[in-house]
Amino acid sequence: MIEEVSNYLNQVRHDFSKAKLDEENVDENPIEQYAKWFEEAVGAQVLDPKAIVISTVSADGQPHSRVVYNRGLKPTGMVFYTNYHSNKGRELEGNQHISILSYWPELERQIRMEGxxxxxxxxxxxxxxxxxxxESQIGAWASNQSEELTNREVLEEKVKSFTAKFEGQDVPRPLHWGGYLFVPHRVEFWQGRPSRLHDRIVYEKQTDETWTKKRLSP
Ligand SMILES: Cc1cc2nc3c(=O)[nH]c(=O)nc-3n(C[C@H](O)[C@H](O)[C@H](O)COP(=O)(O)O)c2cc1C
Structure with missing residues (x-):
């Protein structure tokens, strides 16, 4: 099986041809540009454009990547929510530098952010x-995210127990669950082009308000 898949992987080819990206047609601000591409992703029915890959780095220098949901944009960045005691939460305590990745194959677009x-x-x-x-609120109480579970029943019992505990009242937010604002200082927009001659425009933050942008080789 591994060999067949490997043969497939080194033979299959995809040429990118849907669009192009010009320095003149992108916004001065990368968050505005992200918002514009996001709307186009929704219009193109990209399956789940709010899914982003965030990569954190642990104290030993090992990067860790996983998908979370982008739950909001602000003029300075992007919001996501998680468990502050999870592996990623602990990694973020020690190192606040992360990268974020979106890949929207339906539009042949990739966005890379660092901040x-x-x-x-x-x-x-x-x-x-x-x-x-x-149900999600109860889940935030029931799951010690990233910790080992003996089996699924243990989790389901905890869900039952918190459901009973909060019956008849609003579920309060656990203090170990909440949001992060990601503030990028570098953002790259990648548009696939024929023959691997892709368009790459990268923004670099100069001040709180101003960004420079330049084109990179594919
Ligand atoms: C589509 C999708 C969306 C997800 N959204 C979130 C999210 O918004 N917040 C979150 O904590 N985990 C989310 N997860 C789960 C994470 O990928 C990950 O399993 C979890 O956060 C534990 O990661 P950690 O052990 O590195 O902390 C999502 C997973 C997928 C596949």
Whole structure:
């Protein structure tokens, strides 16, 4: 099986031809540009454009990547929510530098971002938590994210127990669950082009308000 898949992998080819990217047609601000591409991704029915890969680095220098959901844009960056005690939460305590990746194959587009995270103010996490479905709220209490579970029943029992505990009342936000604001200082937009001659435009932050942009070789 491995050999067949490997044969397939080194033979299959895909040429990119859907669009192009010009320095003149991109926004001066990469968050605005991201918002523009995001709208186009929704319009093109990209399966799950809010899914982003975030990569954190642990104290031993090992990078760790996983998907989370982009839950908001601000003029300075992007918001996601998680368990502050999870592996990623602990890694972010020690090292706030992360990278974020989006790949939207339906549009032949990749977006790479590098920057730093800060925890959102508690009131913002409270407001978002309160908007989540009750089952997800209970789940945030029941799951010690990233910790070993003896079996699934243990998790399901915890869900039952927190469901009973909070019956008849609003589920409060666990203090170990909340948001991060990711503030990028470098953002690259990649548009696939024929013959691997792709367009790459990278933004670098100069001040809080200003960015420079340049084209990179594919
Ligand atoms: C489509 C998708 C969306 C996800 N969204 C989130 C999310 O918003 N927050 C989160 O903590 N984990 C999310 N996860 C789960 C993470 O990928 C990961 O399994 C979890 O956060 C534990 O990661 P860690 O052990 O490195 O901390 C999502 C996974 C997928 C596949």
């Amino acid at each position: 730093k995270v800060e925890q959102l103010p508690a009131e913002e996490s409270d407001a978002y938590f309160a908007s989540r479905p009750r």
